[in-house]
Amino acid sequence: GIQVEQSPPDLILQEGANSTLRCNFSDSVNNLQWFHQNPWGQLINLFYIPSGTKQNGRLSATTVATERYSLLYISSSQTTDSGVYFCAVPSGGYNKLIFGAGTRLAVHP
């Protein structure tokens, strides 16, 4: 089945710094989602991005489907950005999502 790898596994930032999180996948995909899991465990939808670039405030995402990767950009990071960021892609028919292991982000004041 499709493999999803995220990097880096851990990231520590000072408030105000920028960062780029990467998601690589081993096969062609029809869609890709980015999620933020906050410190309370809630999964928050960030982007649904099969291809191209989307922006939402300080966050933006780019998926290059032909090269099998997606990037999540966080600019001017804030302490509320802390948590784990997951990417997920469908596999095996239907919307059965395969998740990466996540990038754990800690933003310090």
Next chain:
Amino acid sequence: NAGVTQTPKFQVLKTGQSMTLQCAQDMNHEYMSWYRQDPGMGLRLIHYSVGAGITDQGEVPNGYNVSRSTTEDFPLRLLSAAPSQTSVYFCASSYSAGLNTEAFFGQGTRLTVV
């Protein structure tokens, strides 16, 4: 619009007990699924449903049963709880079962089996 609602939020079970985790969505979504998240890992698919009366197994189905009698509800049953089932469980739904639809998740149920 409540979205995807899971109950309970927390549960402690003794080994061998059974219980049902509830999941309901009010978005008239066709596709619903259950995932578990173990420490330091991403989510793994347990069971899914492409519509009322239709369910199938995901990656880690052993020890769990599901049914889908209505579009709105998709309960997950633990038949005889084991410590290995200690995990956080998430229910998700999407408009269709197709590959090009966005999934939305409930707030999760944290289950501890002692």
